[in-house]
Amino acid sequence: MPFGRKPKEFPDHLWTKCPTCGEMLFNKQLVRNLNVCSKCEHHFRLGARPRIEQLVDKGSFVEQDSSLVSGDPLRFVDSKPYPERIAAAQAKSGEKDAAIAGTAAIGGNPVELVVMDFEFMGGSMGSVVGEKITRAAERALAERRALVIVSASGGARMQEGTIALMQMGKIVSALARLDEAGIPYVSVITDPTTGGVLASYASLGDLIVAEPGALIRFSGERVTSGTVGEKLPVGFGRSEFLLEKGFLDQIVSRAQLKERIAFFLGSFRAASQDVRWGL
Amino acid sequence: MPFGRKPKEFPDHLWTKCPTCGEMLFNKQLVRNLNVCSKCEHHFRLGARPRIEQLVDKGSFVEQDSSLVSGDPLRFVDSKPYPERIAAAQAKSGEKDAAIAGTAAIGGNPVELVVMDFEFMGGSMGSVVGEKITRAAERALAERRALVIVSASGGARMQEGTIALMQMGKIVSALARLDEAGIPYVSVITDPTTGGVLASYASLGDLIVAEPGALIRFSGERVTSGTVGEKLPVGFGRSEFLLEKGFLDQIVSRAQLKERIAFFLGSFRAASQDVRWGL
Amino acid sequence: MIDRIVGARRGIEGNGHLADDANLIIDSGQLRTRASAWDAVQAARNIKRPHTLDVITRVFDRFQELHGDRGFRDDPAIVGGIAELQGRPVVIVGEQKGASTEENIQRNFGMPHPEGYRKAIRLYRLAEKFHLPVITLVDTPGAYPGPEGEERGQAEAIAKAIFTMTRLATPIIVVILGEGGSGGALALAIGDVVLALENAIYSVISPEGSAAILWRSPTEAERAANAMRLAGPDLLDLGVVDALIPEPAGGAHTDHEETAKAIKIALVAQLAKLERAATSDLLSARYERFRGFGTLAEPGAAAAPPAAEPWWRKFPLMRRRP
């Protein structure tokens, strides 16, 4: 297993059909190819653990705040109570919530890293995601390390209501302090990133890069097309569309992501004449 | 004569036809009405001297840098030498160049004021305009007074070539210092304001107001429509169009201009807790 | 073990920054009746409810609207400008719904486009430059979700607006007038004090949107509204708002004058207190106000950290008078 926890959807003796080019991909090969179709470069979604393994220098990742779990501020119940939903998601994923945070090095650059996992309740942002990112930003400020956040999220977690909404204010407050201190923050957007995550930290990187073909939208497809009653063009709200519209610095394929982030962080670091951050 | 020098085009025993509504206006009445059509509010152009008289508190204007005259950096000759053009414009207008600068009060607010005059070589910006505005901004910085510039210009003065272009860099450098010091700058745009004047100081006010119906464009009409070979819509590049496109804070009629500027400056001044500027 | 149910507010004892004389409701126990969430939704959306310009004309003097984002368009769904609050110049930014179908079409039903938020950012910066306090008036179903909004960066504009407010070096008072629709509201709602009218609502998604997703049926909106705890008293209990401004007996729509009077009393009292704080205190308290939100447990944490001092205690001048 090259990337830690094996994604459930790719048992390694089976085949997966590429949704873009139709190629049948042998799962073992697919996982070895970073969950990218070897024929058409379609980027399958990637869990947080294998993502971390791909991004950081081997052995450098030290997880932080791993025991944080969510409360239930609204005592929220839809078809089942919110705590039961969390418990189910935890049981299924083996993770406590939709983001994993830690200290690491990327190409020799010390970073605080947060990676979201879409598999955990649609990567939704509630108190735990908010707290982990905020703490990571606060550590980055205190230690003068760069911050890297890999987003994959359906947005704010409805079950936490306005408390989830307030996480946007909380995280952005911490990012604004980081900005004032001149510490780099690189936002990496992956499929899919929408709603309140896109409308806060994912859009605030000093540099913003996205994987190819990622869905990146403020409103979900249903909402967007329903409101105006028209069909959206192909590719609307995908990475390539956002690049053209001026919202991404680059589209970076998964295979190049680590090296690219390292280059950017290295450039910022080397240029810091008065060594305001980093080592 | 209510506004100093009487505009040549409105001898006071004659009538002028309003180009917007066709009304025949008795010149004496027209001038008394601030060169605004009493029927349709069409704003006729206004010279710098009557403009100053309309804007400042009575008796408060002290002209500055009045003796500055232009040199001839390129030894420029088209159908006649540049110095002859200047001499002709000076003889016709009684002014030395296309802007008049001075210290004044507007509704009790001390200001540095610069007013351009389109009658002098199309209000073109060369070394004299550049120097007068720069000095006004430098005085505003030194004395912590607000700066008000009333623009009316065809753009940079071609006869001074790149030296005219450099005036944009020179003026904007002074405005940027003013901005950093937290001193207000109000830009008033009048008919017409185009080219390098619009692409520098006229667009950099903390607040930007324009008179109704003023032509406000980066490129002249000829250039703009010629390049793309299409007919422009009515009102394109007029004040109302720019307001809709988000480039003006307000359109202010000439009769209200003084009071409005005074309100803005008063608000900024009153709010300055630590009295960073003004008295 | 950390277990912050809500970070911002802990009931009547600590809200020293909220003036008694402003007649504010700072604990839901003060309310004689507690309207249902669904009633609040109806009241907040009532087309006769006082909207931003209704409030501006009644609460402030000499309002001068300022237009435009300096880049694309002047968005009629956001109005802003300079006005005086009891003689004190302030910058106002508010979301504007219509009082008629026609006006609603012109105002896009109070749903701003990105250029609206960019206008807001410009006015925030103007206020900061000249030390003018900012007062925002929130009233939107949400940011416009259509394709033009996506194309021009709805998410980016909202994120930048939030970002700008968190470090804006001038006091900010937020008043939620009617609907506080998700990120589209939050772009105007980062402040030193966050107030709401008694029947205002504030939520992460509309009740209809929530019902469609969680109950798979838009007709469950009422149930969703209750579950989301989006009404004024809920927001007060959660600490999302610091105080409620009381509405006239029949609701704000029955008496715009009375409503405006209550808003004005609240704003004048809050502003007087905030203005006495040093900017650095203001910014650190604003940070802590939002920093505190979250409902968490941290089972493995080595030792329970000492209970943090409430953020508002950092304002020495804002304590409740004895």
Add this chain to the structure above:
Amino acid sequence: MIDRIVGARRGIEGNGHLADDANLIIDSGQLRTRASAWDAVQAARNIKRPHTLDVITRVFDRFQELHGDRGFRDDPAIVGGIAELQGRPVVIVGEQKGASTEENIQRNFGMPHPEGYRKAIRLYRLAEKFHLPVITLVDTPGAYPGPEGEERGQAEAIAKAIFTMTRLATPIIVVILGEGGSGGALALAIGDVVLALENAIYSVISPEGSAAILWRSPTEAERAANAMRLAGPDLLDLGVVDALIPEPAGGAHTDHEETAKAIKIALVAQLAKLERAATSDLLSARYERFRGFGTLAEPGAAAAPPAAEPWWRKFPLMRRRP
């Protein structure tokens, strides 16, 4: 009586900040031949001339293009990004013409829209935040004059770009590669050192535009070009550029490699000197560089002010070595 013919530069004696070892032309007397203005116009516009990306790939290493204005569109007429100049990371912003009709259509003939200048501003700010020097490459007939540009604020975008550069707290080196077309060029051309290739041109209006207005005939463009003194040696005489970078004998288009080599030598030498200056010295020298432009007489002035010390003398580390 003030009579500043040109403020920025006064010939070879004072240009201590311009390195000998960079082989720069700092006085037009150094030129063996002085091409006519019209020849320079032709050379500057030659479609085979090295354009911005040609220069970037040859002068810099590891170029990573950064896209977008974060508001409307990524403008292909302006390219920018991070790269290394002899191992030193820098931010590059340049105007990009095409080397073919097809590429020219894609690049809009090197005429940026407002979003191009807004991308430039974003990159300037990025450079400032991380102390990266900025190197700009100017090559445009001018900002796009069409209605879309007007609608989205061509003038505003240029003005803000100039404004940003004047106070940007990091070194800026400007290289005019080909055409420096008026305000559309100036938005990239406020710097601590302004260099130009030998056959580059820089003017307030195109020769054709000038001819049409002043001579009322576009066929008088050659005459206009001469009158406007827009060629490299003229710019040097006027002080508008600080030095010329020599081109290969047949012109830059005959040898991209040689041209790039000369540019690289110049950039490395200038950057080494600028980086030794404190930011405050850099900003005040940049101010004075542009402050000095103007050709004026002030007959009534009480007394002749003492001749101002040349701005570059304020850089103690940049004096010409003995």
